[in-house]
Amino acid sequence: MRPKDESKVLDIVGEFANVGAGNAATALGALLDIEIVNEVTSCNLLPLSKVAGWLGGAEQIVAGVYTQLCGDLRGGVLVILSGDSATSLIHHLTKEKPDLSKLTEIQVSALREIGNICLCWYLVAVSRMIDSDLIPAPPDATVDLLGAVLDLPLAHVGVKVDKVIAVHTVFKSFEKEFDGYFLLLPEEQMLDVILEKMGDGR
Amino acid sequence: MKEPELVGIAQMAVTKAPEQICCMGLGSCVAVFLYDPTTKVGGVVHVLLPRAPQGAKVPTKYANTAVGKLLTEVLVKGARKEHLRAKLVGGAQMFPNLSISVSDIGKENCDEAKKALRQLGVRLAAEDILGTRGRSATFDLETGRVSISTAFSNSHFI
Numbered sequence: 222m223r224p225k226d227e228s229k230v231l232d233i234v235g236e237f238a239n240v241g242a243g244n245a246a247t248a249l250g251a252l253l254d255i256e257i258v259n260e261v262t263s264c265n266l267l268p269l270s271k272v273a274g275w276l277g278g279a280e281q282i283v284a285g286v287y288t289q290l291c292g293d294l295r296g297g298v299l300v301i302l303s304g305d306s307a308t309s310l311i312h313h314l315t316k317e318k319p320d321l322s323k324l325t326e327i328q329v330s331a332l333r334e335i336g337n338i339c340l341c342w343y344l345v346a347v348s349r350m351i352d353s354d355l356i357p358a359p360p361d362a363t364v365d366l367l368g369a370v371l372d373l374p375l376a377h378v379g380v381k382v383d384k385v386i387a388v389h390t391v392f393k394s395f396e397k398e399f400d401g402y403f404l405l406l407p408e409e410q411m412l413d414v415i416l417e418k419m420g421d422g423r
Numbered sequence: 424m425k426e427p428e429l430v431g432i433a434q435m436a437v438t439k440a441p442e443q444i445c446c447m448g449l450g451s452c453v454a455v456f457l458y459d460p461t462t463k464v465g466g467v468v469h470v471l472l473p474r475a476p477q478g479a480k481v482p483t484k485y486a487n488t489a490v491g492k493l494l495t496e497v498l499v500k501g502a503r504k505e506h507l508r509a510k511l512v513g514g515a516q517m518f519p520n521l522s523i524s525v526s527d528i529g530k531e532n533c534d535e536a537k538k539a540l541r542q543l544g545v546r547l548a549a550e551d552i553l554g555t556r557g558r559s560a561t562f563d564l565e566t567g568r569v570s571i572s573t574a575f576s577n578s579h580f581i
Contacts, residue, residue, distance in 0.1 A: 269471060269484070270431025279431075279448030280559060282574050287518055322575035361518035365574050368448015369557020373517050375432060376451055376471050376528050383433070383481050 227266060230416060234388055234407070235264035237350060237415055242390035242403050244346035245339040249392075252338055253313055259392040268384050269375055276301070276389065276404070279368025282321070283307075286336020287374055288360035290344075294353055294411040297374040298343065300336045302401035307364060310335050321364045333362040343403060351418040371404075378406040386412065427561050430454075430469050433484035437466030437496040440564040447559045449513035451529035453552070454560050455490055455536050456510040457545065458567045459502035465564050466500070468493040473531040486535035494543055508548035509540050510569050510581055512560040519555055529553065549581040 242259040250257035265275060273279035284307035286300045302310065304321055311319045314331045324332070337360050348355040363370060378385050388405040407415065427443035430436045432452060436444045440463035446454040449469075458465035468489040475485035482488035498504060514529035533552045540547055551558065551571050561570045572578035 268433075270434045270469075273431070273448060285517075287521065289521070358521065361521040363517055363555070365450070365517065366448035366557040366559065368559075369450030369515065369517055369574075371448070372432075372450030372452045372471070372557075373521075373528060379432075379471055379484070380476065383484070 230412075231264040231266065231386070233416060234386060234412070235262045237347065238262050238264065238388040238390055238403065238405055240350060241343040241346040241405075242392060245343040245403070246392045248338050248342040249335070250394075252335075253310070255394050257392055257394045259390050262388065262390045264386065264388045266384050266386050269379050272375060272385065272387055273368045273371055275387065276367060276371075279366060279371075281367045282364065283367045283370060284321070284332055284362065284364045285370035286333060286340065286360050286362045287370070288340055288357045289377060290355050290411070291358045292354050292356035294355060294414060296405065296407040296411045297377050298340050298357070299370070299374050299404040299406070300339045300401060301367070301370070301404060304364070306401050307332060324364065329362055332364075333360060336360050336362055339403070351414055353414060353418075374404070374406055378408055382409070430467055432469055432471050433481050435466065435468040435483045435489070435493055435496065437464075437493070437500050438564060439464040439500065442564050443561055444564070445559065445561040446512070448557050449560060450515055450517040450557045451513070451532065453486065453511060453513040453529070453532040453536050455486075455493060456512070456562050456569055457493055457497050457502070457507050458510070458564070459497070459506040460567050461506045462501050462503065463564055463567075464497055464500045464502040465562065465567070466493055466497045467562055470532055470536065472528065473535040486532050487539055490536055490539035491543060494545065504544075508546050510548055511536055511550040511552050512558055512569060512571055512581070514552040515554050515556055515558070517555065517557065551581050
């Protein structure tokens with residue numbers, strides 16, 4: 222990426238992620254029967270070593286649901302929920318208060334499904350905008366230190382690049398203690414398509 | 424006491440007692456520690472991937488190039504090669520059910536790091552690797568011990 226293009230690229234990708242996150246928030250709200258809104262989208266080009274710090278620190282305990290796109294366009298999408306949000310969402314779906322340190326199979330499955338819904342709706346909106354199919358693999362979920370959750374997504378996108386574009390969208394509910402965010406990590410080719418379709422060829 | 428220096432992905436730190444250095448939230452990443460107990464000089468490199476592709480610019484990102492780079496740096500700082508011992512932390516499989524992942528990057532990182540240590544003739548003294556849990560590792564250059572904590576358990580030393 223040429224340096225002078227950087228802020229423009231970030232604007233476009235940020236706008237783009239906003240629409241995806243809005244769609245996901247609506248779907249998740251319907252599942253849980255609460256109103257969920259997405260608030261802030263921020264977008265940054267970061268060296269690999271700085272991503273965890275940008276998201277609040279590697280040491281926090283979070284729930285992460287991650288998938289990779291497996292079609293022509295590659296990238297990773299990660300949904301991160303705070304520990305409290307994951308507890309309340311799993312509780313809501315399974316009617317049983319979970320202990321995050323030892324989730325049962327059903328509880329992990331509930332978490333994975335919450336993530337899956339978010340990811341799919343996010344990607345539906347994104348793929349409409351760029352008029353290309355985005356095909357997610359079935360996701361997997363875990364509860365662990367943020368730094369550890371980020372490692373695999375960063376490893377996948379970081380093979381060729383030393384800096385990644387990270388797009389971060391907060392979503393929250395006013396009725397319940399609930400917050401989380403999406404992290405989109407597009408690979409080079411996907412980024413090119415996004416920029417082209419959004420009317421800014423490089 | 425001074426806060427430990429944080430070493431992020433693809434970063435390296437080399438120092439000596441009484442400093443401490445720390446890698447937080449290691450998932451599939453591997454932290455390779457080298458330490459010379461006689462001079463109390465040591466260092467760590469926080470590795471993301473097993474092997475460097477052609478034309479890679481950051482040697483500290485890949486296990487096969489990072490270990491040699493770390494070795495060179497600790498020797499420059501005054502460590503003696505015959506006294507050096509290594510410790511490995513990390514290499515977990517955080518998303519074992521992700522169907523698209525053909526390879527286990529965590530395990531590959533460990534394998535490549537060990538291979539590099541063998542080739543460079545550095546003894547591996549201890550390890551806490553693999554599994555499915557993230558780890559944070561703090562290295563005390565005074566004692567040479569690495570304190571390891573995970574999300575839901577008490578810390579232990581290697």
